[in-house]
Amino acid sequence: MSTAVAHPNIALIKYWGKRDEDLILPCTGSLSLTLDVFPTTTTLTADADAAADAITFDGAVATGSAARRITAFLDLVRAQAGITARARVDTRNSVPTGAGLASSASGFAALAVAAADAYGLALDERDLSRLARRGSGSACRSVISGTAVWYAGTDDATSFAEPVAGPALGMVIAVVDAGTKAVSSREAMRRTRDTSPYADAWATATAADLDEMLAAFGRADVTAIGELTESNALRMHAAIMASRPPIRYLTPQSIALFDAAAALRADGLDAWATADAGPNVVLLCRDGDVAAVRDALRERTGLPADRLIAAHAGPGARLVPAS
Numbered sequence: 001m002s003t004a005v006a007h008p009n010i011a012l013i014k015y016w017g018k019r020d021e022d023l024i025l026p027c028t029g030s031l032s033l034t035l036d037v038f039p040t041t042t043t044l045t046a047d048a049d050a051a052a053d054a055i056t057f058d059g060a061v062a063t064g065s066a067a068r069r070i071t072a073f074l075d076l077v078r079a080q081a082g083i084t085a086r087a088r089v090d091t092r093n094s095v096p097t098g099a100g101l102a103s104s105a106s107g108f109a110a111l112a113v114a115a116a117d118a119y120g121l122a123l124d125e126r127d128l129s130r131l132a133r134r135g136s137g138s139a140c141r142s143v144i145s146g147t148a149v150w151y152a153g154t155d156d157a158t159s160f161a162e163p164v165a166g167p168a169l170g171m172v173i174a175v176v177d178a179g180t181k182a183v184s185s186r187e188a189m190r191r192t193r194d195t196s197p198y199a200d201a202w203a204t205a206t207a208a209d210l211d212e213m214l215a216a217f218g219r220a221d222v223t224a225i226g227e228l229t230e231s232n233a234l235r236m237h238a239a240i241m242a243s244r245p246p247i248r249y250l251t252p253q254s255i256a257l258f259d260a261a262a263a264l265r266a267d268g269l270d271a272w273a274t275a276d277a278g279p280n281v282v283l284l285c286r287d288g289d290v291a292a293v294r295d296a297l298r299e300r301t302g303l304p305a306d307r308l309i310a311a312h313a314g315p316g317a318r319l320v321p322a323s
């Protein structure tokens with residue numbers, strides 16, 4: 001029996017688009033902050049007598065595409081290990097029910113670490129990151145603690161995440177909508193690639209944004225990091241919105257939070273907005289400013305305290321020692 005825990009990450013430079021759907025090789029590299037909130041804990045036990053994988057999420061039996069995706073992932077691990085035994089997988093998310101923040105990144109990062117251990121694969125951080133990538137692209141970054149860069153690479157061996165040194169950053173997550181998203185990021189990425197006239201421009205611009213971001217990390221230039229973060233997120237949403245049929249994740253309330261970030265900056269409090277494939281907005285700031293940004297945001301938006309979540313840099317995916 002092996003248990004692992006992993007946390008979600010939020011990208012400052014976004015991953016949006018695959019050049020290989022099977023290996024999950026991204027069109028461009030990306031950069032993120034692994035958080036210290038909402039861990040996923042996964043326990044996996046290999047069971048040579050079982051006919052199929054038995055998977056539960058928060059105690060409920062997983063079926064359909066969610067279960068198939070996990071079995072397909074475990075098949076990769078089993079093939080690498082040369083073991084056919086099925087598994088019992090129990091996954092627990094600490095996200096408040098219905099907060100709309102459950103993350104495939106923390107899920108597959110925890111699963112990769114637990115499965116590698118249970119099936120006897122001795123993998124280093126880089127190889128665990130490559131493995132987690134096969135479950136969900138962004139999961140490769142949740143293997144790494146704090147800020148991580150995911151290199152696009154050219155093949156399975158060269159597409160992995162590793163730590164990147166820089167200033168201490170924090171985030172405030174503004175929960176706009178607790179519901180599940182209308183179009184999954186997997187499907188929306190495909191539609192952007194196939195129908196958005198801006199897909200190529202997005203990839204070209206993001207490769208340049210990542211180079212600039214890495215330089216900004218090297219100089220610990222928080223202002224440049226924040227400005228690139230906000231701009232890269234809006235570029236991603238612009239490319240997504242231009243798909244046909246259109247996909248629009250940002251709601252009026254999301255846009256109002258981008259405006260709130262600008263207003264905070266005008267008041268002398270540095271914070272920059274970003275958003276993934278959904279309406280929730282995350283404000284990036286200096287680690288020491290998290291509480292002040294949360295208070296200011298609460299005052300300005302009237303969002304209740306439980307919808308403004310303070311987060312700091314968190315640990316990479318790791319095994320939990322058996323007690």
Ligand code: DP6
Nearest residue numbers: 011014015136137138185186276277
């Ligand atoms: C908007 O990693 O969920 O959060 O590889 O298809 O599983 P798949 O996609 P996923 O996409 C994340 C998209 C994003 C941006 C990011 O995290 O970089």
